[in-house]
Amino acid sequence: MSRASLVLAKSKSELTRAQARYNFVQSEYDAALLAATALADAATTAEAVADTSTRLLVQAMRPTGSPRQGVSPLDVLFGDSSEEALLGELSTVERLNSQSVDPEVLAARADRDHDRAVAARAHADQAFTAAGQLPLDEARTELEAAEAAVTAATAAVAALRVAGAAATQVAALPPAPLDDGRLIDAAWTAPGSGPITDTFGPRPERPAGAGPFHYAVDIGTGCNAWIVAASAGTVSAAGAFSGLGNRIVIDHGNGVTTSYAHLVDGGIAVVVGQAVAAGEAIGLSGSTGVSTGCHLHFEVAIDGVRTDPIPFLAARGVTVG
Known part of the structure; x- marks a missing residue:
């Protein structure tokens, strides 16, 4: 098992x-929140009962000469209480009205109901605080990190598989013909100016739509830069060609051809059958076809089999890049 596969297996275990x-933690939080909500509802009812006890006390302590009587259920119905506390208040009114309206008794009852309401609200607040202290955010962050790790490890394994497939493809290719020195005495030159941005060979990470093997050298010429014939020859193709975009092919004789691709639209300056000299301008660089930016895609083929352009040109005293 490769190291990448081991990392993926470990990442999946951490994710589990x-x-x-x-x-x-989520289930604990849900349960704590449910309990806290129930306590908050109980506190609201206790507060309503305490308010009713206070109103009874106030009425019982009216100035001398005022009739002293209990609270009517209608007072509760038309008061400010919520529907949740209404039944509790009515029950309290009936219970208190059936008892003595002695102010001392009512005062003691009001104090007790008030203390119960305060305690109930404090208990509810504590329950909400305890629910909020559960490490739900921490657990969520840990889960997201584990998911990201699995995604990255999966991508790494996939990249290795692509690289392996490319290597298999290369191994299955017929051997490239040996450079036997054909055209060794002919004049050759670099087809464009700029750094090498991609080389001949497998490329595990490739642009969308591109193959796993790169049969050319890419030269970072920039946009609308003149491209020249690498050597004298005859133009055998000039026009759009699949993912290579606008392309020129020059036949140099003796089975050697060169190809210049991704030229800008309208940037082909030669026609099929035209004879060109080494270093003669043939087109302008661009980014047509499957391309991520302006550059020259330069290929060399010997007897129809593409070969690495860099050592081919180096053998003829030409440095690219």
């Missing part, structure tokens, strides 16, 4: 653990 922890 993080998912289980998150699920547990």
Whole structure:
């Protein structure tokens, strides 16, 4: 098993653990929040009862000469209480009205109901605080990190598989013909100026739509830069060609051809059958076809089999890049 596969297996194991922890903390949080909400509802009812006890006390302590009587259920119905506390208040009114309206008794009852309401609200607040202290955010962050790690490890394994497929493809190719020195005495030159941005060979990471093997050298010429014939020959193709965009092919004789691709639209300056000299301008660089930016895609083929342009030109005293 490759190192990348081991990393993927470990990442998946960590993801399973993080998912289980998150699920547990989430269930704990849901239960705590449900309990806190129930306590908050109980506190609201206790506060309504305390308010009713206070109103009873106030009425019982009216100035001398005022009739002292209990609270009517209608007072509750038309008061400010919520529907949740209404039944509790009505029950309290009936219970208190059936008892003595002695102010001392009512005062004691009001104090007790007030203390119960305060305690109930404090208990509810504590429950909400405890729910908020559960490490739900921490568990979520850990889960997201584990998911990202699995994604990265999966991509790494996929890249290795692509690289392996490319290597297999290269191994299955017929051997490139040996450079037997054909045209060794002919004049050769670099087809464009700029740094080498991609070389001949497999490329695990490739632009969308491109193959796993790069049969050329890419030269970072920039946009609208003049491209020249690498050597004298006759133009055998000039026009759009699949993913290579606008392309020129020059036949140099003795089975050697060169190809210049991704030229800008309208940037082909030669026609099929035209004879060109080494270093003669033939077109302008661009980014047509499958390309991520302006550059020259330069190929060399010997007897129809593409070969690495860099050593081919180096053998003729030409440095690219």
